[in-house]
Amino acid sequence: MKYWLFKSEPDDYSIRDLATAPEQTAKWDGIRNYQARNFLRDQVSLGDHVLFYHSQCKHIGIVGTAEIVRAAYPDPAQFDENSKYFDPKASFETPRWFCVDIKHQTSFKREISLxxxxxxxxxxxxxxxxxxxxxxxxxxxxxxxxxxxxxER
DNA sequence: GCCAACGTTGGC
DNA sequence: GCCAACGTTGGC
Structure with missing residues (x-):
């Protein structure tokens, strides 16, 4: 069992968005940094636990937890010409970017501030x-x- | 909005 | 393969 911290800008996607998503589950896509990609692709495993972190906002900090419910698979957005995450150098045969699915576990009453x-x-x-x-x-x-x-729960 | 830190790109 | 230029992230 491993532990991770995932960052998100809450204006983009918040812990509340995750908590209210269908089945409280979301695709963690759009990661376009090689080091982060390597962790996602090679090490993040089914059942691992995630700290959900809000960045670039008023209340910066860890706001809850989630669990990995699907291990790495190619991020579909890299193939979508209309997506801002489209990557012309990626192909189905040799995908460049990966995503995982996470499920909400807990939302803290108050964020653990930076x-x-x-x-x-x-x-x-x-x-x-x-x-x-x-x-x-x-x-x-x-x-x-x-x-x-x-x-605090 | 500013700026420091740092990742990526591309010329050589 | 180096490194300057440039772009992005993210705290404040």
């Missing part, structure tokens, strides 16, 4: 704080437990 994350010594080594721009990133079990201890 400021509180930075203030917690147990979280000092989080990839979130080390590598600010990575939108799919691993989380250790210890970090997961520390986050859960801070969360």
């Amino acid at each position: 400021a509180r994350i930075k203030a917690n010594p147990a979280l000092a080594e989080m990839v979130l704080l080390k590598q600010g721009r990575l939108s799919v990133q691993p989380v250790t079990e210890q970090e997961w437990q520390a986050i859960m201890a801070m969360a």
Whole structure:
């Protein structure tokens, strides 16, 4: 069992959108960064747990959790000429980008703000704080437990 | 809206 | 393969 942190701009897609989606499930597509792609394609597995993070908004932080309900498959948007995620260099034979499906698990009453994350010594080594721009990133079990201890349901 | 950090592109 | 130019992310 592994743990991850997925970033989303809530104006684009929020934890509330996920919680109210059909079957509380969504396709996590549009990832167009190679490092994030490699995690999605090679390491994110069915049943893994996800911290849902809101970026570029008023209340930046971790807002809930989700679970991987489908492992990596080619992101259909790369083949769609009308999508902003279209990639002319991708083909069905050699897809370049991948997505997974996630299902909502919990929404926190209050977000665990970035400021509180930075203030917690147990979280000092989080990839979130080390590598600010990575939108799919691993989380250790210890970090997961520390986050859960801070969360109000 | 600004700007730092960092990823990507493309000329050489 | 290097590196400058450029684009994007994301906190503030």
